[in-house]
Amino acid sequence: MASLLEKSCTPREGGAALPRAEATALLKEIPDWELNDAADAISRLFRFKNYYETIAFVNALAWIVHQEDHHPDLEVGYNRCRVRYRTHSANGLSENDFICAAKINALAAKH
Numbered sequence: 001m002a003s004l005l006e007k008s009c010t011p012r013e014g015g016a017a018l019p020r021a022e023a024t025a026l027l028k029e030i031p032d033w034e035l036n037d038a039a040d041a042i043s044r045l046f047r048f049k050n051y052y053e054t055i056a057f058v059n060a061l062a063w064i065v066h067q068e069d070h071h072p073d074l075e076v077g078y079n080r081c082r083v084r085y086r087t088h089s090a091n092g093l094s095e096n097d098f099i100c101a102a103k104i105n106a107l108a109a110k111h
Contacts, residue, residue, distance in 0.1 A: 004029050004102035007095075009068040017092025030101040040092035042101060043084040046108055051078050057108070064103050070096045072104075 004026070018026070020039040027035050033044045048054045058074065058081055065071050075082040083104060085097035 004095075004099050005106055007099045009070040009096040009099050011069070012087060012089050012094060012096065014089050015094070017087070017090040018094060023093050023098075026095070026098040030098060030105055032105070033101050041084055041086040042093065042097055043082055044101070044104075045080060045082045048079045048081075054079055054081055057081060060107055061104055064107060065100055068096070068100055068103070070100050072100065 017040060023035055023039050023042075027033060027042065030042070030044075033042045035042055046057060048057060054076060058076055061072075061074075061081075061083070070085075070087075073084040073086075075084075083101075085101060086092065087094035087097055
C-alpha cells in the first residue's frame with residue numbers, strides 16, 4: 001500500500017465522508033495533526049521564528065496544494081499558521097485531506 005506522501009489527490013464530486021474509524025487510522029500517518037470532535041476536519045498549528053518564515057511556509061504550502069488542487073483553510077499570524085482541512089464536497093473528511101496533510105508535514109520537516 002502506498003503511503004499518503006506517495007499519493008496524489010483525486011478529483012471529487014460529492015461522495016461520502018470518511019467514517020471516524022478510518023479518519024482515526026489515517027491520522028496515525030500524519031503526526032501532530034488533530035481530528036476535531038465531530039471527526040469532520042483535521043488541523044495542525046505550525047510555529048515559526050518570525051513573520052518571514054511564516055510567510056515562506058505559507059507560500060510553499062500554497063504551491064503544494066495548488067498542484068494537488070485541494071486547498072485548506074489557513075489562519076496566519078506573525079509566527080504561526082494553522083492549517084485546517086475538510087472536504088466540502090464530502091461534508092467531512094476525504095483521503096485527499098490526509099494526502100495534503102502528509103505533504104505539508106514533509107514541507108515543515110524541511111524548515
